[in-house]
Amino acid sequence: MSTSFSSLPVVDVGALKDPNVPSEDIAQLSQKLYDVFATTGFAYLINPPLTFDHEEIFGLSREFFAIPLDQKMKLAKKSFRPTHANTYRGYFPTQPHLAADNLKEGFEIGNPTVNHRELEKMEAKKINLTEPNVWPHGAYFSKQERLEEMYDELQKFASKLLSLLAVSLGKDANFISSWLEDSLSTLRLLHYPPVAQAQQGQAVQEGAAVRLSCTPHTDSGILTLLHQDATGGLEVLNAVGEWISAPYIAGSIVVNIGDLMAQVSGSRFKATMHRVRAPLANPDAQNSEFGRFSIPFFFEPAEACVLPVEGDENEVVYGEYVRKKMSTADPPTNPAPPINCTPERGLDPLSCSMSEEYSSPGKGRTVVQPPEYEDEGATPIIGTKSPGVARIEALSNQITTGNRIAIFIGVFLIAYAYGLDGTLRYAYQPTATSNFGNHSLLSTINVVKAVVAAAAQPTAAKIADVFGRVELIIVSIFFYVLGTIVEAASTNVQAFAAGAFLYQVGYTSLLLLVEVIIADTTSLRSRLFFSYVPATPFIINTWVSGDVGDATLKNAGWQWGIGMWCIIFPVASLPLILSLMWVGRKAKKSGALDDYKTPYQMYGPKKIAIALFWQLDVIGIILLTAVFGLILVPFTLAGGESATWGKGHIIAPLVIGVLCIPVWIMWEKRAPHPMVPFHLFKDRSVWGALGIATFLNFAWTCQGDYLFSVLLVGFNETSKSALRITSLYSFASVITGVLLGLVVFKVRRLKPFILFGTCLFMVAFGLLIHYRGGVSGTSHNGLIGAQVLLGIAGGFFPYPAQASIQAATKHEHLAVITGIYLACYNIGSALGNTVSGAIWTQVVPGEISARIANQTEAAMWYGSPLGLLAAHPPGDPSRDAVIDVYQHVQRLLCITGICLSAILIFFACVIRNPRLTNEQSLPDAEERNETDETGSKWGFWKR
Structure with a gap:
């Protein structure tokens, strides 16, 4: 100064x-x-x-x-x-x-x-x-x-x-x-x-x-x-x-x-x-x-x-x-x-x-x-420099070290809140669906949430580029709180799913905005390290969540366990909002925003509404949501005690969803502003990273979707230990990722770590296949070791892949490409939820019925298993039969995951290995050809 x-x-x-x-x-x-x-x-x-x-x-x-x-x-x-x-x-x-x-x-x-x-x-x-x-x-x-x-x-x-x-x-x-x-x-x-x-x-x-x-x-x-x-x-x-x-x-x-x-x-x-x-x-x-x-x-x-x-x-x-x-x-x-x-x-x-x-x-x-x-x-509100992008760049020039510290403290607090809430809510969902008598619909709810997240993130990215980061944070908090209230007040699985839908819109948008704000204020070289700031709460939450969740379920119930966050979360969000608003005030006072006008000031509400409709590609978003929702959800519903593949309510959405695919493709080719910048997909650093995002969660969700239930039923864990074990992946990945961020800051390369991480991920799935269930100490320790190894592998490549794709794009495309990356992450979740749900609903009811003579009891073990645990400890014939079923189905899920891990390794091979700099993106971002003219096109695995 x-x-x-x-x-x-x-x-x-x-x-x-x-x-x-x-x-x-x-x-x-x-x-x-x-x-x-x-x-x-x-x-x-x-x-x-x-x-x-x-x-x-x-x-x-x-x-x-x-x-x-x-x-x-x-x-x-x-x-x-x-x-x-x-x-x-x-x-x-x-x-x-x-x-x-x-x-x-x-x-x-x-x-x-x-x-x-x-x-x-x-x-x-x-x-x-x-x-x-x-x-x-x-x-x-x-x-x-x-x-x-x-x-x-x-x-x-x-x-x-x-x-x-x-x-x-x-x-x-x-x-x-x-x-x-x-x-x-x-x-x-x-x-x-x-x-x-x-x-x-x-x-x-x-x-x-x-x-x-x-x-x-x-x-x-x-x-x-x-x-x-x-x-x-x-x-x-x-x-x-x-x-x-x-x-x-x-x-x-x-x-x-x-x-x-x-x-x-x-x-x-x-x-x-x-x-x-x-x-x-x-x-x-x-x-x-x-x-x-x-x-x-x-x-x-x-x-x-x-x-x-x-x-x-x-x-x-x-x-x-x-x-x-x-x-x-x-x-x-x-x-x-x-x-x-x-x-x-x-x-x-x-x-x-x-x-x-x-x-x-x-x-x-x-x-x-x-x-x-x-x-x-x-009305050019989204383009080379849309209003939100121009404003954040003006603000970035005003950020001092003190401002940056305040922003990252705010990021940590908001991430701590949604991180602990997410960990607990992930555990409350099986309890809620079991109470409603629809435990098998757990994967259906997760598919709906993942589809919503996949559609919301690119949209949220574009809106943030138009109106600004702070404005969208406030809107996201509104949806987060509204969905939380609806979930907590629900009395049936349909209302619970509606609340999950609204909550997911807010939660997904906040995840994106936190990552975009970090990318806005950091260099490529330090971005991987700072990207773990919103993930560091898992280091604490892994051990705290078990006590909080167990105490809440025993004393207040899952409704209050979810509902209390409609008060806690807005309070935890205030430091980030106020720190960003303070920087905006400084920028305005210095004159850096003298020429800045909001979209409303430039065009008025009518033109803005029309422009947003076309430039956000609302039609494309609806079609893509229909494709994933109508195709994936029926796979989680068609099984059960009596398969319903021939029923109209299963066939109709599948047919409509398939028909929407060519319609979406034709629309995107002719849309004035397609929802994704297709020209970026010519770069293998982009499509390779998107492949990693998709298949990472595809593989992980296959073993993780029903993991909490498997731990309670198949391993005889308490709810406290089950919560902690399901959080071990996040704990180990964050510890590994933070340390890796310091190493990357020194060596300035990402690809070797991404390759190593994907290979280690595959090894961890091999252990999960072996330690898939049982009440013995060996099974307990083996599963914990496999989850820790899976987490260590996860510290080596998801965030580095995100930093890699951000390095391959210019700053004006950063929010959108980050949104697409996270959307692929959620598409992977949707695919994993679908596969796990389909395997669960097709295998579990038949296997339980085959092992338990009393069909009424068998139906209860399928629909509401958590309510039967106290009356049927290990050693009880029906409990032992269900443990065998859970071992069998978990083996199928983990075999699916290890096959998907092989595809992960391929995508890790194709991404580039640029030298990271102190800039927000590489100077030649988006200017690379698909093949290097100076070397063999088969050498992509090491470049």
Whole structure:
């Protein structure tokens, strides 16, 4: 944070003009620069070692912008002229109808001597950082050579300043020498059009934010040298939240530090927030016709330059850093349709555009993207940067260490609450269904919950991207509490299932939001470790849940055991909500949200409702829910004491569900906004991770669905020990995962651990087949050992697979791809519940009937087994018969699981093994081809 300065300091750098200047003077200048950049991060430099003055460089700028629009558009970047090849250098027009940050036109040139590199085929989607400059015809602009000379002088001046800064940091003066070869430094000519005084004054009178030509930001690079004219407009934010004007000082250059240089300095230098007011149209001013001109020079190392980040073991490859910053730039909302920029139409060059144009955070670098929505009637609330994404990125820039600690404390508390509730509720469900006389419907309820979760998570992800994280947390809590009340008050299995439905909507959305918030606020390198924050409560809950659940069932009953969470959970959620709201308040106060508008403010409720219907793909969600629900649920209902496969209530949903599959596929191919970004599925890192998510839970649920009942009946465990044993998987996986997160932070790779974990998972299923039931101590200890081993394996690959898929996607797709990953996780649960339910209902009633002569008693052992345990201890003939049945069916379930584990290993082989960085996602995310052209396509297992 900058200090509470009231003006920018002035530093005389005249000593740099004299090659024989005493070393003492250089040392003093180095210390002076250190003091400036360690406090304000900004300064005026006077007496710079340059052969040109302001008048000359601004004369060239005015000469360029006086060129006719049709000639300037010949230099336009590719996104403005699709037939052009230049993407990084060239001209961009002003687009005031898009956003305040677009109230400027500009022209960029780079190093004329850089080694221009042609992008390979697999890099076709990347912006070429080394592309050559483009220039207007000599008849319109004859000063190309002089502008290149000025570029060279500014490059040398910036190099001298950085050498002094290196010395001030205790480095060698040649510390930056490796940064200079093939430098990507950019000289940018900028023209800001004037804004009418009436318009600016009206904004102030109404208390609104002033009109800005450039919104608040910090520069993202190394060092910026700025020539500004006498118009003024630059403002710098001090520590107390005041915007300090940086007026023109004759003969001076404004210098400031970028985010990356702050990191290189170990945060000793400060990258300070700043903005630019739109210039007023003053009839008496000499420049009233032209507005404001400024010429920033951004010092940048070479594309392949590796920058050491002090205080961190990570190294930054500059080209990757730039592309990452450009991919996360905030685009304007409500893009306009393309316009032809031709002299015949008589258009003002300040209102001409062909697509969105926006700047990467703080650097002033123009990044151009094609419009996400070309239909004039579209309401682009979900896209490259939907409102919720833009808002969370603005908030992320305001998060301090203290804020981050508060957020993670809030995450821990809310996770502790829903984690303990979930563990207990998982144990209460068999008791509730047994009390209702429908114990066999346990798998049916679990299938319904899993289907709801699978449909809810991608939807919740999109809604969070539109409205914001906090808003959806509050809505999710509402559904969580409502479902809890309905479950607790239910008197039959139908009402209980309805409550489970509502609860699952809230619970599933909260699970997603917690993971998305963690991904929003962490780097790839540390994400695996922090992803376990919401899972760490299992370390406590494994041992606490048994006592709580046992005491509740004995004294208050399962209804109160569920119902008490409608009070506890909202209270536990408050710290996370308040910490996020506090960060939002800080962002708003700093001006970072000045241009942010909610979807309601932008479009109104009617347009929002219509846009959400199409852009959330409501029809696709309904069809997909119908596919899974109508096909999977009947498999859990058709067995029982008398099979009902031929009945209409079983056949009809199966037929409708199957028919919905081609309908869903056809709809998704034609939907204006399909529910999943299918283009991402071309990357094996994506579909491989989704396969892991699906088959992990498919396999686990096969053995875990009826595990609590098997422990009580087949192993003669108490409810307390049964609760603890069912929690051992979570306990062991969290302990393993947290330790693994620290290891991954060091080695920066995921795939070897994922492969090892899937193989160990298969071994654990082998033990479960062997120790599948019985009241002996050997069976008891064997099952515990198998569950612990299963948990250790689970610590090695589910969360790493999630981190892997997040690394393969850009930040704007992070919430959606996380939602899809968790949806596949729940689809796996639904499949596992279906298979386990089908095996249970097909096998158990027949086997019990075959072993127990009294068919009335046999029916009770099938429908309400938990109520018979006290009267039939081990040794009782009917209890021993049921134990044999449970052993048999658990063996079938675990054999199914071990077969599915083999498929898990395949998916672990196909995912990529990228090196994790300190960024939120990899710079080349979504730009990889399916096969590596540089190696054998059969080598995917090790790449």
